[in-house]
Amino acid sequence: MKKKILVPLDGSELSEIVFPWVRFLVEKIYAEHKVTLLRTFELPSMVYLLPEVSVPTSSFYNQDRLGQVVMEYLEAKKEELAPLPVSCRLAIGEAADEIVQRAEKYPLVVMASHGRGGLGKWLLGSVATKVVRAVTTPVLIVGAESQSKDAPALNRIVVAVDGSEVSQRAFEKACEWGRPYGAEIFLYRAVSQVELSHQLMLEDNIKTASKAEKELHDLAEQETELKVECTVKETYGEAGILDFVEEKKADLLVMGSHGKSGFQRFLLGSETEKVLQHAHCPVLVVH
Structure with a gap:
């Protein structure tokens, strides 16, 4: 190469x-x-x-x-x-x-x-x-x-993950880019709410969110040099990543090109275009 x-x-x-x-x-x-x-x-x-x-x-x-x-x-x-x-x-x-x-x-x-x-x-x-x-x-x-923005920086990096292999690579790339600058890494996981009865949906969300949090913290523990913060949010759509990026005043958003089930549609469909168009920082897409 x-x-x-x-x-x-x-x-x-x-x-x-x-x-x-x-x-x-x-x-x-x-x-x-x-x-x-x-x-x-x-x-x-x-x-x-x-x-x-x-x-x-x-x-x-x-x-x-x-x-x-x-x-x-x-x-x-x-x-x-x-x-x-x-x-x-x-x-x-x-x-x-x-x-x-x-x-x-x-x-x-x-x-x-x-x-x-x-x-x-x-x-x-x-x-x-x-x-x-x-x-x-x-x-x-x-x-x-x-x-x-006044000038490019890599002090605060948001990584959108979903537990897939490509999310793992996205996290690794974010850390690779962030280490020379001592960047803070913010792992973000969106958990979609399933269309079940209210009681079942609540139980399912608790289990899903708990599993997502564990996966996120397991991923964060792989990085020993940089500070990594984990966030899991329940949402009807993954476009909430834009709000999270703005909330964290991120210098860069890193995401995978595809992922699991519904998340794949987000990354390869109209939501991707919304992210690329409206993100207040550059977006690094990892495959």
């Missing part, structure tokens, strides 16, 4: 909000890693290639000229990231497909949840979600909500 971080861009300022996090990660966690900037585009959509660059319409059907325009854009972004070691790549094709095809060669993908608006294609629920679902590489999604 290459010692490089893959950073997909779509030519918009929104897709570039990841740059502070790229610099931050290369300082310690991914030290000695290079950065690969990847710009993808589809030939039929060339009139929307780079709105900020003026190119005659006739030139949009000249592939060489298009490649030159894109490389000029990437080289300019490379200069912005200096002195980080950066290489530039361009690919013709559907954005998500091209990113997924290359992602397996990298230990980490860092990308924005949103990209070009209007008629562009890099929108939440499209490229970012497709990439998260398809790759096995960890993906750090940086949303527009994260842009308001």
